[in-house]
Amino acid sequence: xxxxxxxxxxxxxxxxxxxxxxxxxxxxxxxxxxxxxxxxxxxxxxxxxxxxxxxxxxxxxxxxxxxxxxxxxxxxxxxxxxxxxxxxxxxxxxxxxxxxxxxxxxxxxxxxxxxxxxxxxxxxxxxxxxxxxxxxxxxxxxxxxxxxxxxxxxxxxxxxxxxxxxxxxxxxxxxxxxxxxxxxxxxxxxxxxxxxxxxxxxx
Amino acid sequence: xxxxxxxxxxxxxxxxxxxxxxxxxxxxxxxxxxxxxxxxxxxxxxxxxxxxxxxxxxxxxxxxxxxxxxxxxxxxxxxxxxxxxxxxxxxxxxxxxxxxxxxxxxxxxxxxxxxxxxxxxxxxxxxxxxxxxxxxxxxxxxxxxxxxxxxxxxxxxxxxxxxxxxxxxxxxxxxxxxxxxxxxxxxxxxxxxxxxxxxxxxxxxxxxxxxxxxxxxxxxxxxx
Numbered sequence: 001x002x003x004x005x006x007x008x009x010x011x012x013x014x015x016x017x018x019x020x021x022x023x024x025x026x027x028x029x030x031x032x033x034x035x036x037x038x039x040x041x042x043x044x045x046x047x048x049x050x051x052x053x054x055x056x057x058x059x060x061x062x063x064x065x066x067x068x069x070x071x072x073x074x075x076x077x078x079x080x081x082x083x084x085x086x087x088x089x090x091x092x093x094x095x096x097x098x099x100x101x102x103x104x105x106x107x108x109x110x111x112x113x114x115x116x117x118x119x120x121x122x123x124x125x126x127x128x129x130x131x132x133x134x135x136x137x138x139x140x141x142x143x144x145x146x147x148x149x150x151x152x153x154x155x156x157x158x159x160x161x162x163x164x165x166x167x168x169x170x171x172x173x174x175x176x177x178x179x180x181x182x183x184x185x186x187x188x189x190x191x192x193x194x195x196x197x198x199x200x201x202x203x
Numbered sequence: 204x205x206x207x208x209x210x211x212x213x214x215x216x217x218x219x220x221x222x223x224x225x226x227x228x229x230x231x232x233x234x235x236x237x238x239x240x241x242x243x244x245x246x247x248x249x250x251x252x253x254x255x256x257x258x259x260x261x262x263x264x265x266x267x268x269x270x271x272x273x274x275x276x277x278x279x280x281x282x283x284x285x286x287x288x289x290x291x292x293x294x295x296x297x298x299x300x301x302x303x304x305x306x307x308x309x310x311x312x313x314x315x316x317x318x319x320x321x322x323x324x325x326x327x328x329x330x331x332x333x334x335x336x337x338x339x340x341x342x343x344x345x346x347x348x349x350x351x352x353x354x355x356x357x358x359x360x361x362x363x364x365x366x367x368x369x370x371x372x373x374x375x376x377x378x379x380x381x382x383x384x385x386x387x388x389x390x391x392x393x394x395x396x397x398x399x400x401x402x403x404x405x406x407x408x409x410x411x412x413x414x415x416x417x418x419x420x421x422x423x424x425x426x427x
Contacts, residue, residue: 001244004252010326013253016260017322020315027312031305044297051293069279076272083261083268090254143240150342157357160346161337161407168341175341183240184342185248190349 001142001149001185003093012086093140098148099180115139118148118174118182125170131158134191147183153191160188241343248345251330260322331376335409348374351407355379355400355415362399363391369424372400379404379415387423 029036055066099113119137126135134153139146148171154163167186175181274289284291300308333348356372359381363370371382381400385391397417404415 001247002252004254006247006250006252009253009257013256013260013322014326016264017319017324017326020319021323022319024312024315024317024319027299027315028309029312030300031308031312037300040299041297041301044299048293048297063281065279065281069275072275073272073279076268076275080265080268080272083265087258087261090252090257142244145240147240147244154350156353158350159354159403159407160350164337164339164342164344164346168339168344171342183244185244186339186342186344187248188337188344188346188350190347190353 001093001147001183002091002140003089004091005089008086008089093142095139095141095146098139098146098182099178101180113178115146115148118178121174121177122148122150122170126152126167131155131163142183145183147185149185149187151187151189153189163188244343245336245345248343249332249334249336251332253325253330256322256325333374333376335374335376335407335411335413338408338410346409351409352379354407355381355403358403359383359396359400362396364389365391365424374413376411377413379413381415381417382420383417384420385423387425389423391419393417393419 026036026040030040055068058066058068060067096115097112098115098118099111102110115138119139122137123135126132131154132152133155136151138149138151140149141147150167150171152163152167154160164186168184171184171186271289274284274287277284278289295302334345335348335351337344337346352372352374355374356367356370359372360367360370363383363385365383365386369384369386373380373382379400381396383391383393383396397415400415400417404413
Protein backbone atom coordinates (compact mmCIF):
# COMPACT_ATOMS: atom_id res chain seq x y z
CA UNK A 1 0.00 0.00 0.00
CA UNK A 2 3.01 2.29 -0.23
CA UNK A 3 3.44 4.66 -3.15
CA UNK A 4 5.74 2.52 -5.26
CA UNK A 5 5.00 3.33 -8.94
CA UNK A 6 4.14 -0.20 -10.01
CA UNK A 7 3.27 0.43 -13.65
CA UNK A 8 6.42 2.50 -14.16
CA UNK A 9 8.49 -0.27 -12.55
CA UNK A 10 7.02 -2.86 -14.89
CA UNK A 11 7.58 -0.73 -17.98
CA UNK A 12 11.17 0.26 -17.16
CA UNK A 13 12.20 -3.24 -16.07
CA UNK A 14 10.56 -4.64 -19.19
CA UNK A 15 12.46 -2.25 -21.46
CA UNK A 16 15.79 -2.99 -19.78
CA UNK A 17 15.16 -6.74 -19.82
CA UNK A 18 14.20 -6.71 -23.48
CA UNK A 19 17.32 -4.74 -24.42
CA UNK A 20 19.64 -7.03 -22.46
CA UNK A 21 17.91 -10.03 -24.00
CA UNK A 22 18.34 -8.64 -27.54
CA UNK A 23 22.03 -7.79 -27.04
CA UNK A 24 22.72 -11.18 -25.48
CA UNK A 25 21.02 -13.08 -28.29
CA UNK A 26 22.91 -10.98 -30.85
CA UNK A 27 26.25 -11.77 -29.17
CA UNK A 28 25.49 -15.50 -29.04
CA UNK A 29 24.47 -15.48 -32.71
CA UNK A 30 27.61 -13.53 -33.66
CA UNK A 31 29.71 -16.15 -31.91
CA UNK A 32 27.95 -19.17 -33.41
CA UNK A 33 26.30 -18.38 -36.76
CA UNK A 34 28.67 -17.21 -39.54
CA UNK A 35 25.81 -15.74 -41.59
CA UNK A 36 24.88 -13.37 -38.76
CA UNK A 37 28.53 -12.37 -38.37
CA UNK A 38 28.71 -11.54 -42.08
CA UNK A 39 25.51 -9.50 -41.88
CA UNK A 40 26.79 -7.61 -38.81
CA UNK A 41 30.13 -6.77 -40.44
CA UNK A 42 28.23 -5.56 -43.48
CA UNK A 43 25.67 -3.45 -41.57
CA UNK A 44 27.49 -2.05 -38.54
CA UNK A 45 30.26 -0.08 -40.29
CA UNK A 46 27.63 1.96 -42.15
CA UNK A 47 26.03 3.02 -38.87
CA UNK A 48 29.41 3.75 -37.33
CA UNK A 49 30.36 5.93 -40.35
CA UNK A 50 27.29 8.12 -39.84
CA UNK A 51 28.40 8.76 -36.26
CA UNK A 52 32.02 9.38 -37.23
CA UNK A 53 30.91 11.94 -39.81
CA UNK A 54 28.87 13.63 -37.12
CA UNK A 55 31.94 13.89 -34.88
CA UNK A 56 34.01 15.24 -37.78
CA UNK A 57 31.48 17.94 -38.61
CA UNK A 58 31.02 19.14 -35.04
CA UNK A 59 34.55 19.97 -33.95
CA UNK A 60 34.91 22.85 -31.54
CA UNK A 61 36.52 25.81 -33.31
CA UNK A 62 40.28 25.70 -32.79
CA UNK A 63 40.29 22.31 -31.00
CA UNK A 64 40.37 18.69 -32.19
CA UNK A 65 37.47 17.61 -29.95
CA UNK A 66 33.80 17.58 -30.98
CA UNK A 67 31.09 19.20 -28.88
CA UNK A 68 28.99 16.07 -29.30
CA UNK A 69 31.03 14.63 -26.42
CA UNK A 70 29.70 17.38 -24.15
CA UNK A 71 26.15 16.58 -25.27
CA UNK A 72 26.79 12.91 -24.49
CA UNK A 73 28.07 13.84 -21.02
CA UNK A 74 24.93 15.90 -20.37
CA UNK A 75 22.68 13.07 -21.61
CA UNK A 76 24.42 10.57 -19.35
CA UNK A 77 24.03 12.92 -16.38
CA UNK A 78 20.33 13.21 -17.22
CA UNK A 79 19.92 9.41 -17.32
CA UNK A 80 21.74 9.05 -13.98
CA UNK A 81 19.50 11.70 -12.43
CA UNK A 82 16.39 9.94 -13.75
CA UNK A 83 17.56 6.60 -12.33
CA UNK A 84 18.21 8.13 -8.91
CA UNK A 85 14.74 9.69 -8.99
CA UNK A 86 13.27 6.30 -9.92
CA UNK A 87 14.98 4.57 -6.97
CA UNK A 88 13.74 7.33 -4.67
CA UNK A 89 10.14 6.52 -5.69
CA UNK A 90 10.32 2.96 -4.32
CA UNK A 91 8.50 2.43 -1.07
CA UNK A 92 7.64 6.06 -0.52
CA UNK A 93 4.42 7.24 1.05
CA UNK A 94 5.04 7.20 4.80
CA UNK A 95 3.17 10.06 6.47
CA UNK A 96 3.03 11.24 10.06
CA UNK A 97 -0.46 12.77 10.28
CA UNK A 98 -3.39 10.40 10.71
CA UNK A 99 -6.25 12.91 10.91
CA UNK A 100 -6.25 16.51 9.76
CA UNK A 101 -9.69 18.08 9.71
CA UNK A 102 -11.50 21.32 10.38
CA UNK A 103 -13.12 21.48 13.76
CA UNK A 104 -16.77 22.53 13.25
CA UNK A 105 -17.03 23.69 16.89
CA UNK A 106 -16.85 27.23 18.22
CA UNK A 107 -13.12 27.23 18.81
CA UNK A 108 -11.28 28.31 15.66
CA UNK A 109 -8.63 26.04 14.23
CA UNK A 110 -8.39 22.47 13.02
CA UNK A 111 -7.64 19.10 14.52
CA UNK A 112 -4.56 17.10 13.75
CA UNK A 113 -3.77 13.69 15.15
CA UNK A 114 -0.29 12.39 14.54
CA UNK A 115 0.14 8.87 13.26
CA UNK A 116 2.15 8.04 16.38
CA UNK A 117 -1.11 7.90 18.34
CA UNK A 118 -2.53 4.99 16.39
CA UNK A 119 0.84 3.32 15.95
CA UNK A 120 1.70 3.35 19.63
CA UNK A 121 -1.80 2.44 20.80
CA UNK A 122 -1.95 -0.62 18.56
CA UNK A 123 1.59 -1.64 19.31
CA UNK A 124 0.99 -1.36 23.05
CA UNK A 125 -2.24 -3.35 22.79
CA UNK A 126 -0.47 -6.18 20.99
CA UNK A 127 2.87 -5.88 22.76
CA UNK A 128 3.05 -8.53 25.47
CA UNK A 129 1.08 -11.30 23.84
CA UNK A 130 2.96 -14.58 24.01
CA UNK A 131 1.74 -15.75 20.60
CA UNK A 132 3.29 -12.88 18.66
CA UNK A 133 6.92 -12.49 17.68
CA UNK A 134 6.65 -8.90 16.54
CA UNK A 135 4.29 -6.10 15.58
CA UNK A 136 4.99 -3.05 13.42
CA UNK A 137 2.46 -0.34 12.71
CA UNK A 138 3.06 2.36 10.10
CA UNK A 139 0.97 5.02 8.40
CA UNK A 140 1.06 5.40 4.64
CA UNK A 141 -0.70 7.71 2.28
CA UNK A 142 -3.09 5.77 0.08
CA UNK A 143 -5.04 7.67 -2.60
CA UNK A 144 -4.53 10.93 -0.72
CA UNK A 145 -5.82 9.53 2.56
CA UNK A 146 -3.79 8.24 5.47
CA UNK A 147 -4.06 4.47 5.92
CA UNK A 148 -2.70 2.22 8.65
CA UNK A 149 -0.58 -0.80 7.96
CA UNK A 150 -0.38 -3.31 10.80
CA UNK A 151 2.19 -6.03 10.29
CA UNK A 152 1.89 -8.88 12.77
CA UNK A 153 4.37 -11.72 13.00
CA UNK A 154 2.76 -14.61 14.86
CA UNK A 155 4.68 -17.55 16.24
CA UNK A 156 4.40 -21.01 14.68
CA UNK A 157 0.95 -22.50 14.62
CA UNK A 158 -1.15 -19.45 15.47
CA UNK A 159 -4.45 -19.46 13.57
CA UNK A 160 -4.31 -16.40 11.31
CA UNK A 161 -8.05 -15.78 11.02
CA UNK A 162 -8.50 -15.58 14.79
CA UNK A 163 -5.53 -13.26 15.07
CA UNK A 164 -6.98 -11.09 12.30
CA UNK A 165 -10.33 -10.91 14.06
CA UNK A 166 -8.67 -9.82 17.30
CA UNK A 167 -6.57 -7.18 15.54
CA UNK A 168 -9.65 -5.97 13.72
CA UNK A 169 -11.47 -5.57 17.05
CA UNK A 170 -8.57 -3.45 18.26
CA UNK A 171 -8.89 -1.31 15.13
CA UNK A 172 -12.59 -0.81 15.82
CA UNK A 173 -11.74 0.34 19.33
CA UNK A 174 -9.26 2.77 17.80
CA UNK A 175 -11.99 4.05 15.45
CA UNK A 176 -14.11 4.88 18.45
CA UNK A 177 -11.23 6.64 20.18
CA UNK A 178 -10.21 8.72 17.16
CA UNK A 179 -13.69 9.40 15.82
CA UNK A 180 -12.60 8.61 12.28
CA UNK A 181 -12.40 5.46 10.18
CA UNK A 182 -9.20 5.11 8.26
CA UNK A 183 -8.28 2.41 5.78
CA UNK A 184 -6.49 -0.39 7.59
CA UNK A 185 -4.38 -3.21 6.28
CA UNK A 186 -3.59 -6.12 8.58
CA UNK A 187 -0.73 -8.17 7.23
CA UNK A 188 -0.08 -11.40 9.07
CA UNK A 189 3.46 -12.15 8.03
CA UNK A 190 6.07 -14.77 8.53
CA UNK A 191 9.59 -13.66 9.17
CA UNK A 192 12.88 -14.84 10.56
CA UNK A 193 11.69 -14.29 14.11
CA UNK A 194 8.62 -16.47 13.73
CA UNK A 195 10.44 -19.04 11.60
CA UNK A 196 13.23 -19.81 14.02
CA UNK A 197 11.39 -19.04 17.25
CA UNK A 198 9.68 -21.54 19.47
CA UNK A 199 6.23 -22.80 18.67
CA UNK A 200 3.29 -21.20 20.36
CA UNK A 201 1.95 -23.99 22.57
CA UNK A 202 -0.81 -22.27 24.44
CA UNK A 203 -4.18 -21.21 22.99
CA UNK B 204 -2.27 -29.08 27.10
CA UNK B 205 -4.90 -28.85 29.80
CA UNK B 206 -3.48 -25.53 30.93
CA UNK B 207 -3.86 -24.13 27.43
CA UNK B 208 -6.67 -21.72 28.01
CA UNK B 209 -5.58 -19.94 31.16
CA UNK B 210 -2.85 -17.87 29.54
CA UNK B 211 -5.09 -17.03 26.66
CA UNK B 212 -7.87 -15.54 28.75
CA UNK B 213 -5.54 -13.96 31.29
CA UNK B 214 -4.67 -10.31 31.23
CA UNK B 215 -7.73 -8.72 29.71
CA UNK B 216 -5.66 -5.89 28.29
CA UNK B 217 -8.10 -4.54 25.82
CA UNK B 218 -11.87 -4.75 25.70
CA UNK B 219 -13.18 -3.59 22.33
CA UNK B 220 -16.40 -1.60 22.37
CA UNK B 221 -19.47 -2.79 20.46
CA UNK B 222 -19.01 -2.32 16.72
CA UNK B 223 -21.83 0.17 16.35
CA UNK B 224 -19.82 2.60 18.47
CA UNK B 225 -17.57 3.22 15.46
CA UNK B 226 -18.34 6.57 13.85
CA UNK B 227 -19.53 6.86 10.27
CA UNK B 228 -20.52 3.20 10.36
CA UNK B 229 -23.98 4.02 9.06
CA UNK B 230 -22.78 6.19 6.19
CA UNK B 231 -23.25 4.13 3.00
CA UNK B 232 -21.25 6.49 0.74
CA UNK B 233 -18.21 6.42 2.99
CA UNK B 234 -18.57 2.66 3.38
CA UNK B 235 -18.56 2.23 -0.41
CA UNK B 236 -15.39 4.28 -0.73
CA UNK B 237 -13.77 2.25 2.05
CA UNK B 238 -14.72 -1.05 0.38
CA UNK B 239 -13.23 0.16 -2.91
CA UNK B 240 -10.07 1.24 -1.12
CA UNK B 241 -9.87 -2.12 0.64
CA UNK B 242 -10.13 -3.92 -2.71
CA UNK B 243 -7.34 -1.81 -4.13
CA UNK B 244 -5.13 -2.35 -1.11
CA UNK B 245 -5.71 -6.11 -1.31
CA UNK B 246 -4.84 -6.16 -5.00
CA UNK B 247 -1.62 -4.27 -4.31
CA UNK B 248 -0.70 -6.40 -1.32
CA UNK B 249 -1.16 -9.72 -3.09
CA UNK B 250 1.02 -8.67 -6.03
CA UNK B 251 4.69 -7.81 -6.06
CA UNK B 252 5.67 -4.16 -6.49
CA UNK B 253 8.92 -5.23 -8.22
CA UNK B 254 10.82 -2.71 -6.12
CA UNK B 255 13.84 -4.99 -5.72
CA UNK B 256 14.17 -5.66 -9.44
CA UNK B 257 13.71 -1.95 -10.11
CA UNK B 258 16.46 -0.97 -7.71
CA UNK B 259 18.83 -3.57 -9.19
CA UNK B 260 18.02 -2.32 -12.70
CA UNK B 261 18.54 1.31 -11.71
CA UNK B 262 21.87 0.55 -10.03
CA UNK B 263 23.03 -1.36 -13.12
CA UNK B 264 22.11 1.51 -15.42
CA UNK B 265 23.70 4.05 -13.08
CA UNK B 266 26.97 2.07 -12.93
CA UNK B 267 27.06 1.77 -16.71
CA UNK B 268 26.33 5.47 -17.15
CA UNK B 269 28.96 6.53 -14.60
CA UNK B 270 31.61 4.51 -16.40
CA UNK B 271 30.55 5.87 -19.80
CA UNK B 272 30.50 9.35 -18.27
CA UNK B 273 34.05 8.96 -17.03
CA UNK B 274 35.39 7.82 -20.39
CA UNK B 275 33.41 10.44 -22.26
CA UNK B 276 34.48 13.27 -19.97
CA UNK B 277 38.10 12.17 -20.23
CA UNK B 278 37.71 12.14 -23.99
CA UNK B 279 35.96 15.54 -24.05
CA UNK B 280 38.85 17.27 -22.29
CA UNK B 281 41.41 15.46 -24.45
CA UNK B 282 43.00 13.24 -21.78
CA UNK B 283 44.13 9.63 -22.35
CA UNK B 284 41.37 7.05 -21.65
CA UNK B 285 41.10 5.14 -18.37
CA UNK B 286 40.26 1.63 -19.63
CA UNK B 287 39.16 1.99 -23.23
CA UNK B 288 38.60 4.95 -25.50
CA UNK B 289 34.94 5.17 -26.66
CA UNK B 290 35.99 5.34 -30.28
CA UNK B 291 38.18 2.23 -30.04
CA UNK B 292 35.38 0.41 -28.24
CA UNK B 293 32.94 1.29 -31.02
CA UNK B 294 35.38 0.13 -33.70
CA UNK B 295 35.88 -3.16 -31.87
CA UNK B 296 32.12 -3.65 -31.61
CA UNK B 297 31.76 -3.03 -35.33
CA UNK B 298 34.46 -5.60 -36.10
CA UNK B 299 32.77 -8.38 -34.07
CA UNK B 300 33.11 -11.35 -34.00
CA UNK B 301 36.75 -10.72 -35.02
CA UNK B 302 39.14 -9.85 -32.22
CA UNK B 303 37.25 -11.73 -29.49
CA UNK B 304 37.38 -15.50 -28.88
CA UNK B 305 33.98 -16.95 -29.86
CA UNK B 306 33.70 -18.81 -26.55
CA UNK B 307 34.06 -15.57 -24.56
CA UNK B 308 31.57 -13.83 -26.83
CA UNK B 309 29.08 -16.66 -26.37
CA UNK B 310 29.48 -16.67 -22.59
CA UNK B 311 29.02 -12.90 -22.35
CA UNK B 312 25.94 -13.24 -24.55
CA UNK B 313 24.55 -16.00 -22.35
CA UNK B 314 25.07 -13.92 -19.20
CA UNK B 315 23.29 -10.97 -20.81
CA UNK B 316 20.42 -13.25 -21.89
CA UNK B 317 20.06 -14.53 -18.32
CA UNK B 318 19.99 -11.02 -16.86
CA UNK B 319 17.58 -9.89 -19.56
CA UNK B 320 15.26 -12.83 -18.88
CA UNK B 321 15.27 -12.03 -15.15
CA UNK B 322 14.15 -8.46 -15.74
CA UNK B 323 11.82 -9.24 -18.63
CA UNK B 324 9.97 -12.05 -16.83
CA UNK B 325 9.78 -9.93 -13.69
CA UNK B 326 7.99 -7.28 -15.72
CA UNK B 327 5.74 -9.55 -17.76
CA UNK B 328 4.62 -12.22 -15.26
CA UNK B 329 1.72 -11.31 -12.95
CA UNK B 330 4.00 -11.27 -9.89
CA UNK B 331 1.61 -12.88 -7.44
CA UNK B 332 2.89 -13.12 -3.92
CA UNK B 333 2.49 -16.19 -1.71
CA UNK B 334 -0.38 -14.62 0.22
CA UNK B 335 -4.07 -15.20 0.73
CA UNK B 336 -6.84 -12.81 1.63
CA UNK B 337 -8.96 -13.33 4.75
CA UNK B 338 -12.35 -11.59 4.85
CA UNK B 339 -12.89 -9.09 7.63
CA UNK B 340 -15.66 -6.56 8.18
CA UNK B 341 -13.36 -3.68 9.15
CA UNK B 342 -9.88 -4.07 7.69
CA UNK B 343 -8.13 -5.51 4.67
CA UNK B 344 -6.37 -8.68 5.82
CA UNK B 345 -3.62 -10.54 3.99
CA UNK B 346 -1.89 -13.60 5.37
CA UNK B 347 1.44 -15.04 4.24
CA UNK B 348 1.08 -18.63 3.05
CA UNK B 349 3.77 -19.68 5.51
CA UNK B 350 1.57 -18.61 8.43
CA UNK B 351 -1.38 -20.56 7.02
CA UNK B 352 0.85 -23.59 6.58
CA UNK B 353 2.10 -23.52 10.15
CA UNK B 354 -1.45 -23.13 11.52
CA UNK B 355 -2.65 -26.06 9.39
CA UNK B 356 0.37 -28.14 10.38
CA UNK B 357 -0.45 -27.58 14.02
CA UNK B 358 -4.05 -28.65 13.47
CA UNK B 359 -2.98 -31.72 11.48
CA UNK B 360 -0.41 -32.62 14.14
CA UNK B 361 -3.04 -32.51 16.88
CA UNK B 362 -5.49 -34.55 14.78
CA UNK B 363 -2.90 -37.17 13.87
CA UNK B 364 -1.36 -37.21 17.35
CA UNK B 365 2.20 -37.10 16.01
CA UNK B 366 5.14 -34.86 16.78
CA UNK B 367 5.92 -31.59 15.05
CA UNK B 368 8.65 -33.02 12.82
CA UNK B 369 6.30 -35.63 11.32
CA UNK B 370 3.99 -33.13 9.63
CA UNK B 371 4.85 -30.91 6.70
CA UNK B 372 2.31 -28.65 5.05
CA UNK B 373 2.84 -26.72 1.84
CA UNK B 374 0.38 -24.03 0.84
CA UNK B 375 0.12 -22.76 -2.70
CA UNK B 376 -2.50 -20.58 -4.32
CA UNK B 377 -5.02 -23.30 -5.08
CA UNK B 378 -3.75 -26.24 -3.07
CA UNK B 379 -2.79 -27.31 0.42
CA UNK B 380 -0.68 -30.44 0.68
CA UNK B 381 -0.38 -32.17 4.02
CA UNK B 382 2.45 -34.71 4.35
CA UNK B 383 2.30 -36.90 7.44
CA UNK B 384 4.76 -39.57 8.55
CA UNK B 385 2.97 -41.79 11.02
CA UNK B 386 4.59 -43.24 14.10
CA UNK B 387 5.49 -46.90 13.59
CA UNK B 388 2.87 -49.20 15.02
CA UNK B 389 0.34 -46.47 15.69
CA UNK B 390 -2.51 -46.44 13.17
CA UNK B 391 -3.29 -43.11 11.56
CA UNK B 392 -6.54 -42.21 9.89
CA UNK B 393 -5.87 -39.97 6.88
CA UNK B 394 -9.53 -39.04 6.63
CA UNK B 395 -9.64 -37.69 10.17
CA UNK B 396 -6.53 -35.56 9.58
CA UNK B 397 -7.87 -34.33 6.26
CA UNK B 398 -11.21 -33.49 7.87
CA UNK B 399 -9.45 -31.48 10.58
CA UNK B 400 -7.39 -29.56 8.03
CA UNK B 401 -10.42 -28.93 5.80
CA UNK B 402 -12.36 -27.75 8.81
CA UNK B 403 -9.62 -25.26 9.72
CA UNK B 404 -9.44 -24.10 6.10
CA UNK B 405 -13.20 -23.54 6.03
CA UNK B 406 -12.93 -21.44 9.18
CA UNK B 407 -10.21 -19.31 7.58
CA UNK B 408 -12.36 -18.52 4.50
CA UNK B 409 -9.30 -17.84 2.37
CA UNK B 410 -9.56 -16.20 -1.05
CA UNK B 411 -8.71 -17.92 -3.36
CA UNK B 412 -9.88 -21.03 -1.50
CA UNK B 413 -7.29 -23.81 -1.69
CA UNK B 414 -8.12 -27.51 -1.90
CA UNK B 415 -6.61 -29.77 0.77
CA UNK B 416 -4.84 -33.05 -0.02
CA UNK B 417 -3.10 -35.48 2.27
CA UNK B 418 -0.16 -37.83 1.74
CA UNK B 419 0.61 -40.38 4.40
CA UNK B 420 4.15 -41.71 4.09
CA UNK B 421 4.34 -45.48 3.73
CA UNK B 422 7.23 -45.78 6.18
CA UNK B 423 6.78 -44.78 9.78
CA UNK B 424 8.96 -43.02 12.30
CA UNK B 425 10.34 -45.08 15.16
CA UNK B 426 10.24 -43.86 18.72
CA UNK B 427 8.48 -40.57 18.09
